[in-house]
Amino acid sequence: MYFKISKRNFYNALSTASRAISNFSPLPAFSGIKIDAKEDRIILTGSDSDVSIQTTLKHGEDCVLEIKEMGSIVIEAKYILEIVRKTDADIIEFEMIDGSLTKISGNSAEFRINGMKAIEYPAIDFSKPKESFQLAEDVLKKIITQTSFATSDKETRPVLMGVNFHCEGNELHCVATDSYRLARKTVELEEELNFNVTIPSKSLQEVLKTLEGENEVEIAVNDKKAQFIIGDTIVQTRLIDGAYPETNRLIPLQFDYELTIDTKDLLNAIDRASFIKNDGVSVIKFSLSEAECVLSSKSIEVGSSTEVLSSASFEGQPLEISCNGRYVFEAIRALGGSLVKFSLCGEMKPFVITSLEDDKILQLVLPVRTYA
Amino acid sequence: MYFKISKRNFYNALSTASRAISNFSPLPAFSGIKIDAKEDRIILTGSDSDVSIQTTLKHGEDCVLEIKEMGSIVIEAKYILEIVRKTDADIIEFEMIDGSLTKISGNSAEFRINGMKAIEYPAIDFSKPKESFQLAEDVLKKIITQTSFATSDKETRPVLMGVNFHCEGNELHCVATDSYRLARKTVELEEELNFNVTIPSKSLQEVLKTLEGENEVEIAVNDKKAQFIIGDTIVQTRLIDGAYPETNRLIPLQFDYELTIDTKDLLNAIDRASFIKNDGVSVIKFSLSEAECVLSSKSIEVGSSTEVLSSASFEGQPLEISCNGRYVFEAIRALGGSLVKFSLCGEMKPFVITSLEDDKILQLVLPVRTYA
Incomplete structure (x- = not known):
């Protein structure tokens, strides 16, 4: 595994993937970022098992990427972020030198960091759920900021800790309540869909931080997970089990x-x-x-x-x-x-x-x- | 007690006095700011008994102050700061209405706050020590920033938690050490003086925050306390007892x-x-x-x-x-x-x-x- 990459793009992608990482993860591998060097791309994955973020880097106009040898490794997120953030080089070299020891260098500074073998990182299924629709980023941003503050922070009724996304026909209702207050946002979709899922408020905050501009977001859901596809990044979250209360009559x-x-x-x-x-x-x-x-x-x-x-x-x-x-x-x-x-x-x-x-x-x- | 005062000046002075206040003060009165309305001035006092800050407001070109009735009261610092900071009025009215109940009003908002009687506030002696000298604000700022980081944060040797100010003739030596490192700044004074005092690093940080521009600061010391007179504000601190180690030979x-x-x-x-x-x-x-x-x-x-x-x-x-x-x-x-x-x-x-x-x-x- 050996590649060269633009510092700025690498740092931004590492930051994005690291957002899913929790300080309190029970699994040691989850404190790291998984780095996969494929033939023409680098894939970075971060997860705390509830939320997983995967982002892809390719060679392009504003990003130098030269992959000399493919491979995979997991590096402690805080170390790789520190190294890449503080380097004064424009291009970073990344090379696995011995088992899981990885050399990261830029200009006159060189680091040798003990990584973890990629095989120790849990497999995460990023396949796309079937039911999917598009939203403008600013619409999704409004849905989240106008509702999620009203979710409950008490674990006694877990289903109230998420925002309920309920779609019948082409009307999407997004509802949050902690039983003392309620927020409801309605959005018209172009397609006719039928789903009823409750997404943890915490996961939606990670989606919010990943939104970057004025593009479209693809949202795909099934009864297990929801996926937000934002440019080259996938934010995937588990759903909250249990029936969401019927709130319209309130x-x-x-x-x-x-x-x-x-x-x-x-x-x-x-x-x-x-x-x-x-x-x-x-x-x-x-x-x-x-x-x-x-x-x-x-x-x-x-x-x-x-x-x-x-x-x-x-x-x-x-x-x-x-x-x-x-x-x-x-x-x-x-x-x-x-x-x-x-x-x-x-x-x-x-x-x-x-x-x-x-x-x-x-x-x-x-x-x-x-x-x- | 009844006065009207410019919001901006009152807020700045309250912030200055409140800096001395600690969240962990054992004495309830010390969570408040003492407000004295004299004939022609308002005096604000905050203290945690180690550090005390007193600042004076007078009517002037950039400050409206109209004192209709003299008096004294102590108001919980966090409440008065909130009220004055968030008011949308340019002029605040402050009136003691019944014992220690105080009316604070600006525009259409009016607050009635339970204060404490001034007599419950400990007497603080702000008399000026005899040995005194002048320093430019930027010189004092450099003394503090270039030495105080090297003080110890361990209570095992309290004297190392302060910066030692030692003057013989017209040479002032300011030394800080935690016994693993040392910082020494030398300043030439205009006057010949003889003192050796150790000022808590924590107090010097409060002095630093109170420095405001490019004026002169008067520093007065005796064997009990040090006083920094900065414009209309006095920052007074207790000294750390005990002989400071002889560091020159190191x-x-x-x-x-x-x-x-x-x-x-x-x-x-x-x-x-x-x-x-x-x-x-x-x-x-x-x-x-x-x-x-x-x-x-x-x-x-x-x-x-x-x-x-x-x-x-x-x-x-x-x-x-x-x-x-x-x-x-x-x-x-x-x-x-x-x-x-x-x-x-x-x-x-x-x-x-x-x-x-x-x-x-x-x-x-x-x-x-x-x-x-």
Whole structure:
């Protein structure tokens, strides 16, 4: 095994593959990156068994790659990343010299690193699942950023730790909920498909980091795994087992109150009150009337805050409603846009937050009871 | 107690005073900032009892300050900093309304925060010690950055956790050592003084953060404390008790070998080898001769590196010397300048590193024995 490669391309590909690697992997081989030198390409693989990333390097206009001898080896990710990042050479030479001892050199510096034999690395099946569709990168990015924050971080109901992708016909519904709040994004696909899979939020974060520009992403799913094919990189993840709860019936359709407000003003107001916590939670209270909308917050230990929401406009009978400030903050930040609309049914009923500029994304938050 | 003040100035002053506050203070009052409204000024005090910072705000060209009622209060630092940082108002109103309940308002937001009575805050004596001198801010900054990294972080010999400031006549020697390496900076003072104090490295870091520009700093010391007067701010620190070791006799004066090398090249070469560690320590070996200078590093677990130092020039008999890579890295980074000189006496003798551009700063490193 012997090849020469552009430092910059090699480093970027190593970084990409290493993202799948966990510091807590039980299998020693999984702390390494598998490097395969084929006839005309280098394939890099990183995995923690839940998520696996494979990326391919070829000779091309902006990448020098000269393969003199084929072969495979596994090198500790942190070492190879350090070496390649810190070299001052434009071209790196990579040569297996004795069993698993590997020489990596650039300019006047030369490293001899103890690798692991490729045979010790678990076989990972990167075959493409049958059900597949295309999405623009920016659409996939929005799906992830607008929903995944609402997943649960508690292992008691594992299925809530992922985003549910449910497709019937050409409508894809992406739903996340931790049972106190919910985010739902709807996307129209070109093809008609039928699947229902729940992808771990953690894996989607790795997909997000791998998205690179404005190209198309191919997404392929079966009942075992999901694959995101982004340029020369495949991000593959296991799915979360178990039936995802039916969430549509949770979302109210009729409302008695409506609040419209400038997104940025409300984000800033919630942020200002966020240090006033009870048992670590910032509870905010909206006191709404057609004459005035006030945001307040109170804690016996810290003190209180009140703020008039001058950009708010409210329709309906006077209403007081309290909720977790962070949930509302994250929901309206995810919506984006300059104006958000709260549609409410009553003091203790879930309420819906939407953007006036995008009707494909909906956020739902459950109120909390306060005694004050 | 009631005043109005410019947000920006108030926030900067609160940040400065809060730097002295530790998260681990045993005394509840020390988690707060003491705010004194005097007739024509606001005085803010923060302390963790080792370091205390006091800063004064007055009405002036770039700061609105209107004091309507004098008084004193202590407010939890993290709350007041949050409120003032996140307000969208240019002017903040601050009013004690009931005992220790304090109203802080700006624009449409109003906070009522539970403070502590000023009488619960320990009295801190900010009187100025007698022995005092002036230094330009950039000189003090260099003293701290070029020496304090070499202090010890082990509590077994507390006196080594500080930088020793020793003045006889008009020569100030600032020395730090952890007994494996040493840094010594010499500064000429305008006045003749006589003192010998050891200032905790941690306190000097707070002084460093408070330095703001190109003015003069007044430094005042006695046998209990040191005070740094920087503009409207006083940083005061306790000293470390105990006699500082006599270090001059450790520094060799005669040398048999001399290595000159480009600072940046050597920093990069050491950095490249730094991941090759034995028991968490990166040991580097210089193999020096007039024909070639080589830096190498080896670990049974990881592997090895070798690098020819092409910018090095060496005078003397061939020499091999090993040392802690981090110590050399930190020493030459602290020296600055484009060229550094190593003056050596032999394989197991301490060696001196100096900058060719500044003879007032000296670094000393002890070699280590290697068996390879």
